[in-house]
Amino acid sequence: MTQFTMGRRAALLGAAGAVTSFSIGGKAFGQGAPVTFGALPPLTGAGGPYGPAMLRAIQGVVEEANAAGGIPTRQGGRQIRVVAEDDQTNPDAGVRGARKLIDVDRVSAVMGTWASAVTTAVAPLCWENRVPLFTVSGADSITLLPHQGYIFRTQPNSRLQIETASSWLLGKGARRVFHLAAQSPFAQSSQDVMSERMRAAGGQVTGFIIYERDKTNFRSEIDQLMRSRSDTVMLNGYLPDVTILLRELFRAGFDGRKFTFAYAAPPSIFQSLPNEVTNGLVTFQPSADVDSGAFRRLQARFGNTEVDPYSAQTNDHASLAILAAAAAGDASGTAIRDNVRKISQGDGEKVDNVTDGLRLIAAGRPVNFEGASGPVDFDERGDIRGTKFRFEQAEGGRFRVLEIA
Known part of the structure; x- marks a missing residue:
């Protein structure tokens, strides 16, 4: 069972267990102190629709690893516990x-940050304390930070996302695109890439407005x-403001x-x-690798709960x-970073x-892990090298898949 601890506001799922010895591939290990990982998903706020499933995906991988004996290290076999905030x-x-995860819980890694603004704020704490940060945030600026190799991003960066979208x-047939963006690190980089891509193809960005997310109406923006x-x-925002x-677009009669x-x-x-x-x-969104064994395994764990791209990515983080x-x-x-x-x-x-993977490593054999989100190959900045994207259209109260490319 997973050793699992959460902050007060993250009291969702929990289980604990311990063993005193185990073996992998016939090799016996004594039981050392648990390894602690930190999860920092958005359980509330704009990312709230995704955070609980992201956390559940992490928990499931840790449960599988603990059932297989945990992590064999030079200090002995070690079970894993997750502390979530x-x-x-x-x-x-x-x-x-x-700060709590790093200073109090002494985690070996932090995973699951979602919003680019959160990741940008958290990243310096991680690299200064030599704690790898696994993130699903997309802003280009994140991996341009001086993170010393401690950031691994499974979400395609904003350049790849916006180039694909453009x-x-x-x-x-789009040639005149108006860009409405919530204030975030993602906004300006998105605009730069979209303008570049549209100009190169004979189109243009006809307007660019960065707005405050907590506004209750956007009449002046819609008028422009x-x-x-x-x-x-x-619409480059989040659920509350995009709603x-x-x-307001409907009321204004926008037919584009x-x-x-x-x-x-x-x-x-x-x-x-x-x-x-x-x-x-x-x-549109990055698509999980729906044909992979990793995705099918995660889907089986989730049952009737949909596996979204962020859950697939945090499955891979863990x-x-x-x-x-x-x-x-x-x-x-x-050691994890390296x-x-x-x-x-x-x-x-x-x-x-x-x-x-644990079985092969214990047998001294090299592995190449490919996850639910696809091959997890990182460039020198810590960015994922590529992924597929899924395009869907709303019709009659549901989304219909247009294409996965």
Whole structure:
């Protein structure tokens, strides 16, 4: 069973257990002190629809690893415990949570930050304390920080996301795109890439407005959009503000293409808006590797709960941290950092789950882990090298898949 601890606001799931000895591949290990990992997902706030499932995915991998005997290290076999804090999709709360995880709980890794603003605030605490940070945040600026190799991003960076989105829109005939973006580290980098890509193809960004997310109406922004004669609007925000924007676009009679990130318009948006407001809305997101063994395993664990891309990525965060520690024979943050690429790219035997990976490592064999989110190959900055994207369109109160490319 997983040794699992949570902060007061994150009191969701919990279990604990311990063993005194175990073996992997016939090799016996004594039981050392537990390895502690930190989870910092958004259990509340704008990322609240995703955080609990992200945490559940981490927990499931840790349970599998503990059932297989935990992490074999030079100090003996070590079970794993997870301490979770709610970052509330808020940088201040994220910093408080990270300080507790690092200073009090003495975690070997932090995983699951979602909003780019939170990750940007938390990252210096991690690299200064030599704690790897595994994140699903997309802003380009994150891996440009002087993080000394302690950041691993499974979410494609904003350049890759916006290049993909812009190319798709151009392919559908978009030439005049108006960009409405919530204040975040992601906003300006998104605008820079979109402008560059549209200009190169003979299109243009007809307007760019960064707005405050807590506004209750966006009438002036919508007025500017309507005057721009744009054929497409890119809504680069979060669920609460995008919900308001869609309602106001409908009232204003905007008949162009509406395009946004899937996290800004999850299926729950149909509970807040009538179908005539959402019909035609196109969303896109990085796609999990739905044909992989890792994804099917996660899907089986989740049962009736949908496996979203962020859950697939945090499944891989936990797997990467555990297998890197096992390969190093050392669960320190620096050892994990130095071994992530060794177990996720190269000529090792391909594995799609932590149990098989631990077995092979204990037998002295190299592994190449490929996860639920796809191959987890990182470049020198810690960015994932590539992934597929999923495009869906709202019709009659549900999303229909347009394509996965």
